[in-house]
Amino acid sequence: MISGIHAQALFKRYEQLKLIELSKNDLIEDLLRRVSELEDAYHQTKIEHEREIRFNRDIQLHEIELMEQIKRIKKIMDREPFVIVLLDGDKTLFLDQYIRAGEQGGKDAANRLAADMDEYISENLPNVASPKTVVHIYANLKALGNMYHQAGIIDKPSAIDDFVRGFNESGLLFDFIDVGQGKNTADDKITGCSHDNSYTRLLQETMEDIELTGRISLIEGIPFDKELDNIKDTFRITRFSDVFRGTKISASPITSAKTPVKNAMLSPHPRSASLTRTSTNTSTSSATPTSWSSWASITASNPGDVALQALKPANTSVAPKTPVVERNKLGQRIDRMDFKSISKEELSRIKKMKLCNLFYLLGECPNTNCYHDHDYKLSKEEKDVLRAVARMTPCHFGMTCDDPKCIYGHRCPQSEVGKKECHWGSSCRFEPAQHGIDLAIVKVTKI
Template identity: 30%
Template sequence: MSQAFAVLIHCSGPAKASPVKFVNMLRDSDIDSMNTDLSKLSRANEEHHDNVQTLLKKFKDLLDDYSSLKSDYEEDRNPFVLVLVDGDGYQFHERYIKAGSEGGINAARELNDSVRELMHATMGMQADQCRIMVRVYANILGLSKLLARAGLVGHEARALAPFTSAFNRAQDLFDFVDAAEKKEGSDFKIREMFRLFVDLNQCRHIYFAGCHDTGFVSMLAPYRGRSDRITLIKAASFHRDFEDLGLPIKELPAVFMSGPLVGTKSSPVHSINTKMAPAPPPMALRQFANTSKSLQGRSHPNLSGLLPLLWVGPEDFLFATLPPPSLKSEEFIPINKDGERLDTYCAHPSPDAFDAYHRRAKEAKVCNSYHLSGECGDMNCHYDHSDVSNTIIDVLRYICLQHPCPRGGSCRSIKCYMGHICQKPNCKAVKSWQCRFNLRAHSVDLQVAQWVAPIDQPEEDHRSSISAESFESNSPSTVFFS
């Protein structure tokens, strides 16, 4: 084939012909050569791209390794453990609270030493490398009022402030934080702190002191069985639902109260073993069959369908099962899984306390409503509103709880100071049914399922209709059935 050929282009027109144009065409060998060169260039470009990508990947891996090494270095340099405390439910020992500023310092030191011992048992050799961070959240104003009623602090608005300030100064990473008066304020802050640190490698372990509130069970549930990360701290009102999480449970008896907050040293609650034994199953101490003989011949249309089991036992059973008085019980009402109201535990006053009450009653009968609910709506009330000792208030509260509230388990008034369950140890109702409370008040499930907000309900007038002698009476005529 010739190197070029002519292309003749004819133009229209009769007289004049267009010039002939010649186009040079490439040979096949030239085209093949150029295709080969293009392929080589494409492969070279791909190899260059691959080399660049490989280099970039190596550089990224190098940065990741550096970041990991830096993170490991930071973790090894500043590891710590976190102690989360719900101060509304976990109260420090009375001796610390009463000592004010000095007590705050001593409480912080004792907490530091006690947690350090737990760390050695939990973490072994790593314990010496870790610092201790403590966060206590509480409603300082409300807690001050509660402690003032117990006679542990003064009656100033924030009487607990000297204790908390000294607690904060005692250790660099210790903070007693005021969660304000907002409902569930402490719970919210504790949840956020837990979520922030639980998966942080630098935080080697969390000691959780909030096991009085079942609302935290769902927060801890994803870490069920993670004993390497979480340890539960047990105190006065430990709820048994936390036992199902498979997490280790420890106590700090030198730091927190192991029993419910009471008004005075003379209260018999101190004679009870403060190491809480596991509570017996609710409604399972005595069979209803044991009482069937005593109920024979007492027909009543509402007896059918009653629960077959009664809980009746010694005082330490009630102490271990019922929730103790706390800041939470000042704002919310405990109910069981059936929606029935429960009462906080109230210890039987000592004989000396009753004597003091009788002496005071001879001077002037105190107003139940004013001293127990904080107000009296009767402008013409004839009963005494003057200050009385915490001993008198403890006896008065115990006496009123021995008288059933007309609303029973449906009561939702936060100001109600009457009884909603029978708290009489070894109540005679099991043998002769001589008790003011009905059968249901002896057989309700005593386990707290939740804390509910109170509801405004008309208050019954019990300003002084209850006397210290009346609660000892067990006349069958006072028995009623719902």
């Protein structure tokens, strides 16, 4: 018979065993719950993975479909490729022999241009198979005829019409178009293909797209202005010397007193003269030509007639203040200007107004066909901003310019002392030497 002491020990051992069983059951239940959680996570991950696979497959199919569409469109585009030639006829001048020959000269010039274009395309655009060449030339025919007549190339201004007629008859896609003498004529028609500065900004914008620059070529007849010359290396350059003149037309030594002065006949001069706007029927005077820096804006604005007349001398009873040009110790010109104090919004607003810099900053605009605004009532603050805008256009004489009235820039307004580059980098319109110059004024040049 088991004693009471032994029975209590066994009961105690039984209780301990029950606790172990309970702990084991809890462990098994925890393991089962964990397995269930992992199974749920696995199934969710599997669903997401399958969804991602279907999505990638759909994207690939869509991409393949788009590529096929691109191929079809490219095939359609390559079926009849074309090359467009846009020319500013006021500055891209045909050789004299073509103009003299009248209607036949127009046909010969067009045929020669077509042959040169075919040769150029085959050498530089080998991937363009048998393209059609479209030629559009825009010009002020009245002014162009006067210019050729005054130079003695044709016997009367209207003879230019015979040349144009022959040119237009030479091919279905060759057009020589008269834009008239109004404002914003050829510039608006062919923005992007002129020798002068008025198209440089657009070309600078295209420089950001490498693929686009590869599709643009520049035709140079008369050498490009300096501002365009600075960026022309980005594009293909060609010259058709057997079609276009490489120099400007010089005036005939004998001209009528009523013949207006053509802007192509004016020569640069280091000193500026006081000029006033006159009609094209006003006779010319013997006033000293204006400075090259001023004419950079005049000749870029419109190729039409420019008539000049000297202003009456000012009252000499009050001696005017002697103008000076401030320079640093190296003799480099320094213009006082504070661009940091001008807000970008105000600078942009004034630029978009297309105000005539010469009229508002120098008091007179000698270009009778100037298309910039002369009627806006400019405040003193706006005039200061306009002066800053003018300084953003480089002067052709650079830091050696000695014209105290020159309104253009002689150093990069965005550069800082000691820094040889501004945020524009190599695309800046100013020369590298016009960056980071010493601004300490140590001497002045009196004019």
